[in-house]
Amino acid sequence: MSSKKIPNVALNEPGKKVIMLGNEAIARGVLEAGVTMAAAYPGTPSSEITPAIAACVPFHPHINVEWSVNEKVAFEVAYAGSMSNARSVAIMKHVGVNVATDSLFEAAYHGVRGGMVLVSADDPSQFSSQNEQDNRYYGLHALVPVFEPSTPQEAKDMMKYAFPFSEEHNSVVLFRTTTRMNHGRGDVELGEIEKPDREIGFDFDRNRWVCVPSNSRPQRTSIIKRMEGIAEIADDFPFNGLTISEEKMNGKKYGFVAAGIAYSHLMDTLNQFGLTEKVSILKLGLVHPLPKIMMKKIMNSVDELVIVEELEPIFEEQFKALAFEEQINSVKIHGKNIIPQQGELTPGTLNIKITQLLGIDYTPFKAPELDITAPPRLPQMCPACHHRNTYWVMKQLERKLKLKFIKNNDIGCYSLGVYKPLEAADTALCMGGSIGMANGFAKIVPEGQIVTALLGDSTFFHSGIAPLTNAVYNQNDMLIFIQDNSFTSMTGGQDNPANGIKITGEQGVKIDIAKVVEGCGVPKENIWVQEAYEMDAMMEKMEQAVLAKGVRVFIAKHMCSLQEMRLVKKNKIKLPTVKVDPEKCIGCQICVRKFGCPAISFNFETKKAYIDQSQCRACKTCTFVCPSKAFYVAEE
Template sequence: MSEIPVIAQDNPGKKIIMLGNEAIARGILEAGVVVAAAYPGTPSSEIMPSLAKCVPSHPELRMEWSVNEKVAFEIAHAGSMSNVRSIAIMKHVGLNVASDSFMTACYHGVRGGLVVVSADDPSQFSSQNEQDNRYFGLHAIVPVFEPSNSQEAKDMLKYAFQFSEENNTLVLFRTTTRLNHGRADVEFGDILKLNRTPEFDWDRQRWTCVPSSTRPQRTELLLRMKKMAEGADDFPFNKLTISDEKINGKRYGFIATGIAHAHMIDSLNIHGIKDKVSILKLGLVNPLPQKLIKKLMNSVDELLVVEELEPIFEEQCKAFAYDWNLGAKVRIHGKDFLPQQGEFKPETLITQIAKFVGLDYTPPESAALDISVPPRLPQMCPACSHRSIYWIMKQYSKKHKMKFINNNDIGCYSLGLYKPLEMVDTMLCMGASIGMANGFAKIMPDNILITAFLGDSTFFHSGVAPLINAVYNRNDMLIIISDNSFTSMTGGQDNPSNGKTLTKEPGTKILIEDVVKGCGVPEENIWVHEAYDMEGLKEKFEQAANAKGVRVFIPRHMCSLQEMRIVKKNKIKLPVVKVNPDVCIGCQTCVRQFGCPAINFDYKTLKSSIDQEQCRGCKTCLYICPSNAFYVVEE
């Protein structure tokens, strides 16, 4: 029997350093959750793989990577309907995808506890926006929890299921990138064994969303929120500390939550004033604890609301102060001192808190090294198959003097936006490539080729519906589905394209071309080709580009990162590619137009060379070099 992973051990009191996402996974396990579903998205991606390690020793877990967040939520909702604790996990923009189901399911209440993890991304480290999903709590009329550190993430997640069942409500659990990807000590608690038998109650009036059902449920939803608001002051993760001391003749107070609270405490300690100010730490961020807030306001002259992104607490606190006739007594600040964009950096809080309380503070000079580092744009990996098809597309455009409107999607291929490829013209959200191509196809002249470019995981996520729309409406477009068999940008998760499940059990491999054909694209308008065979890729792309109607081109090669793991594990010998310096003419096509990171250029000798540590032997460089300077070393 293999050793049980640490995260799965029923060992209360054990303390280890954990990633925030690992701590959340441990909290899910401790809560006795049965159903867990997710679509991978940074910064939430590590939660499910961490939880999957627990399956061999906790076989009651039912887990999956779903094809999108809406499906993941509906799976968790069905689990809750069946009286078992269930969770859906996604990044912040994933909740947009799930919102159609989410917004109505909130009316139903729960049987088994139901939690949705929304991993927000202030500063947009890996996202197309930085929306603040606390608004979803206000919009859907459900409670929102937000932890401040890894320990609290585990404990609060576990408590969220108890809270959900006690209050008959879905719980929205908001995290941010800095918590998801930070590491800290976490002490384990007990793993609950609820031993509930899944069963359905056939309560059609409750579970069917017709107006006659949801009108009274709306009333119940509002009553639930009112009850939760009345109990918000007793929420165990809220904490109020009052100080009667003054700084420069005034009493100061702070309200904060999440990682912003942790940075705020550090800043107060640096200034030596933590015990001289009043602090309300929030764990329940919707509904707000009004009694605690009122007590804080009555204890201070100046109040700073420390919240990342939108002024949600600030605006609510100002409304409370007006209702309580405290507007003349306490001045409430927020975005007049702190930015509304990006995550809070510690140095920002240190400087702005000093300004807020009137301390004389000069930030220390930067300790940056005095070195010059050349700028480096994000780029695709060596041997990335997306680069191959982008190159072919670009050469086609030059040869035929035809402009593209290349509508791109969310994935590694988004990096084709940057030099040297510069092949991305529009990019909005998951699935929008084909959707927007539908629109351009309606109005653009025939001398502009309308293309949509997306990956295999994105196609399964939200590409099928707009493809059907294109077929139904006979919109003339070329759709490129670059199949590398993994959800690569979020960490290489498995998906229907390779048929492996989250728990590494065999699933069903689904061929994209079969789905495309089933959507109504005729077989003669579907091309599939190996992405490293550049000559064949060019020939088939020419056929696809010159055809009419809805046509789909599928370049296919496994993600090079995943392929290298297989190569190293099995000690496979790769082809060795080199450059003949006598043939290289120094044109720099390989570095300035193709842009493979494994190719270097020496500006003294004006010759290219191969970095063998990075080269993966794909041999595409043999095709793109105009002087045929690249060659494969013969055995």
């Protein structure tokens, strides 16, 4: 037993109530279910789940947990555990499931031995994502059941329930959450922690596990029957619930259907207006397949039914289809004609829509107008972020060499380079897409244009190696920038192969990106590795890279400045002080209007730049950027 303080998620105190983040509650459910294998790739809003599981390892060492290099690998790691009769979970955000689907769809055919859950954390309103995507559809497409909790307590209980359910029905379970569920907090009553008590080991059943057509055809028949069986018991699912009211308002009986956080918001609205006992309510926890008996009962019991769901009209379409099939013509079904299809569903929106429908007098709260005008502020990279240095040098070289770069960007902190003042991204599609698209542009660009791709170290390991290999194989002329800051920074600074530290804090194997690049076939003379704070050398070496031909890779290295500052504070390191010499500053504002470091500001009265020392991290890049050499390192 570890001497460390036991975190709440790992406490072995059944009945104790603690306040938990939704993601911590999910991790607690994983622990209580006796899960042996957990694998994930970090992505908001799912990122806190796996570290919470890892925090349990010192106290519950039966758990194996890892950051995998991408979501497909994470799913396969977990599924190998399931094949070996170990309860397993794979964790990712919604777009990560896109990466894992090749494995998910075939695993759905094979089924499970140990219970297997795939967590999909969806992100309505795109708080940290490139799209809005409703992954309930994957349940319909892959023919797997989908669970969706509405509170942290239910998230814990439902996750624990998902594993025996998976085993009973021989199916992967898709466990869908949304941002408000993941990052909300609530009371959670801890339950019993189940210790694994089963024989773990692969069964060598090649007729089941090998996906050749002769095996998959009968599995296709089985998976259809499996889903039919789950549909038959959907009305008995313990996290579904139906209450019927006979009361009328405006001469009509009303009903509501919701799941997940939309249900929690719905109940807040109904409670606020005293409607809870006056309307019929179908609460869904199993969101695929839907409980048809309950569906028919609520439709036959009301005059108007409102389907409250975030994003796509999945429930709405199924309710309308069932009403048509069963000839239930007496009910009017509302869905996206009332509830928005875009963005996160908020309590304020529900208050307005429901009171309008029911004819309730309601004036939405309007915040008092304050005589304060906040200046607009675009998202920006941190002070001393070395991505800014790379972009700055790229733009100087474009001007110096009179070339035009096609800047294919990837998904990470460096995506913020698209905004002013840098405006250093022309495309961004998905993880690994930068090199993939560069392969295409390289075949069609005219003379005078340089095809570039820019991605981070974690993204390179995630999905950059395959398109790089493609570039080498097809001899596509391009310059690839790999921004090595040794962390998966945008999702919270998780470790990855670039620093070699495992999620448990143990030292794994640190993988040299330059050697991987060379192993993909890029010749040594076309690989440059440079410390990103050494701006003169950055300029010199990057110019060499730009003017070279073929596939070439420029690796800019410096630790993520956020992580570096944590080490500075932990080790009480005194940083040098960078200042502005007002005699030399000519007020050109290149430092603020072109370079854009958040630590640099401009005094419009004195017409001089100055440094906010509370933000400055002494990278000294400003001493290179300033044309009048007004920035300097002060002597101590």
